[in-house]
Amino acid sequence: MAVYFLSDAHLGSDDPASEKVKLKKLFAFLEMVRRDGEKLYILGDLFDFWFEYKTAIPKQHLRVVFKLASLVEAGIPIHYITGNHDFWLGDFLSREVGIVIHGDRIEATEQGKKLFLIHGDGLSPADWKYRAFVRFPLRNRVAIALYRLLPPDWGIPLAKAVSSRSRNHTSGRQQHFLKDYETFAEKKLGEGYDAVIIAHTHEPVFRQFGNGIYLNTGDFYNHFTYGRLADGILSLESYA
Numbered sequence: 001m002a003v004y005f006l007s008d009a010h011l012g013s014d015d016p017a018s019e020k021v022k023l024k025k026l027f028a029f030l031e032m033v034r035r036d037g038e039k040l041y042i043l044g045d046l047f048d049f050w051f052e053y054k055t056a057i058p059k060q061h062l063r064v065v066f067k068l069a070s071l072v073e074a075g076i077p078i079h080y081i082t083g084n085h086d087f088w089l090g091d092f093l094s095r096e097v098g099i100v101i102h103g104d105r106i107e108a109t110e111q112g113k114k115l116f117l118i119h120g121d122g123l124s125p126a127d128w129k130y131r132a133f134v135r136f137p138l139r140n141r142v143a144i145a146l147y148r149l150l151p152p153d154w155g156i157p158l159a160k161a162v163s164s165r166s167r168n169h170t171s172g173r174q175q176h177f178l179k180d181y182e183t184f185a186e187k188k189l190g191e192g193y194d195a196v197i198i199a200h201t202h203e204p205v206f207r208q209f210g211n212g213i214y215l216n217t218g219d220f221y222n223h224f225t226y227g228r229l230a231d232g233i234l235s236l237e238s239y240a
Contacts, residue, residue: 001038003110005227006046007119007199008219010085012060013048022221023063029226029239030067037076039110043199043217044083044119052090056152065097072098081106083200084121088144111232113194120200123184124177178203185214195234197227206236 009026012019033040047061057065072078078099082089093099105118178201185196189212197215204218204225213234218225224239 002036002228002230003039003041004033004037005041005043005117005197005215005217005229006220007043007083007217008045008202008221010045010048010219010221011064012058014221018221025224025239026064026220027067029220030071032239033076034071034074037071040071040076040078041108041117041197042078042080043117043197044081044104044121045085045199046080046083047086050086051088051147052092053148053152057092065093068093068099069097079106079108081117081119083119088147107193110229113229113232113234114192116188116191116193116196118196118198120181120198123198123200124180126177126180177201178205181205181216182207182214185209189214204236204238 006029009022011022011026014022046064047058050058050061068078078097079102080089080093080099081102082104089101091101094101104121105116108115108117181198181201182205185198185207186209188196189209193212195213195215197217199217201216202219202222203216204223205214205216207214215227215234215236217227218236220226220239226237226239228235228237
C-alpha cells in the first residue's frame with residue numbers, strides 16, 4: 001500500500017481541450033490511488049479557484065468532488081492542505097465528502113517516516129510583498145465574510161478572473177525562489193523530519209540531503225508529477 005502526494009492541478013484554469021486532458025489523467029491517477037493507496041495528501045491548488053457560499057459551490061468541479069468522495073467511501077483517507085488558490089475552502093468537502101481540511105502546513109507520520117508538509121506560498125524570504133499584500137489579507141475572516149455578500153454569479157466569475165491574472169503575473173517567478181525552498185527544506189530536515197514535501201513552485205524536485213529528503217510535488221497540469229511513499233521509500237513519480 002502507498003501514500004500519495006498531489007498538488008497544483010489548478011482545475012478550471014485552462015481551455016476546454018487542455019482541461020479534458022488534465023481531467024483524464026487526474027481520474028486515472030485517482031483510480032491508481034484506489035487500487036493501492038492507503039492515504040492521499042493534496043498539498044493545495046487542486047482547484048484554480050474554490051469559494052463556498054452557504055448554499056452554493058463551483059459546479060464546474062462536481063465530477064472531481066464525486067471522484068474524491070468515492071475514494072473516501074472506499075476507505076482511503078484524504079487530507080487537504082490549502083494552497084493560495086483554494087484557501088477559501090469552507091466545510092463542504094469535510095462535511096459532505098469526508099476530506100480532512102488543514103491549514104497550509106501539517107506534520108504527519110507515515111510508514112515510520114516523520115513528514116513536514118506545506119503548500120509553500122510566500123515561503124521565500126524574498127517574497128515579502130506577497131505575504132504582506134496578498135497572503136494574509138486574503139485569508140482574513142472579515143475579507144471572506146465581505147466577499148460572500150456578492151451573489152455567486154458575480155463572485156465566482158470575478159474571483160476566477162483575478163486568480164487567472166494572479167497566476168499569469170507570477171508565472172515563472174517562483175523559479176527565482178527555488179534555492180530558498182531548498183534552504184527551507186534542509187533547515188526543517190535538521191529539526192528531525194525524515195522528509196519535507198512542498199508544492200506551489202510547479203517545479204518537481206527530489207533531493208537527498210544527508211539527513212533526509214526534500215520533495216516538491218511539481219504540478220499536475222504540465223509535469224503531471226506526484227509523490228509516492230511505499231515500503232518506507234519516498235519517490236517522485238510522473239503520470240505520463
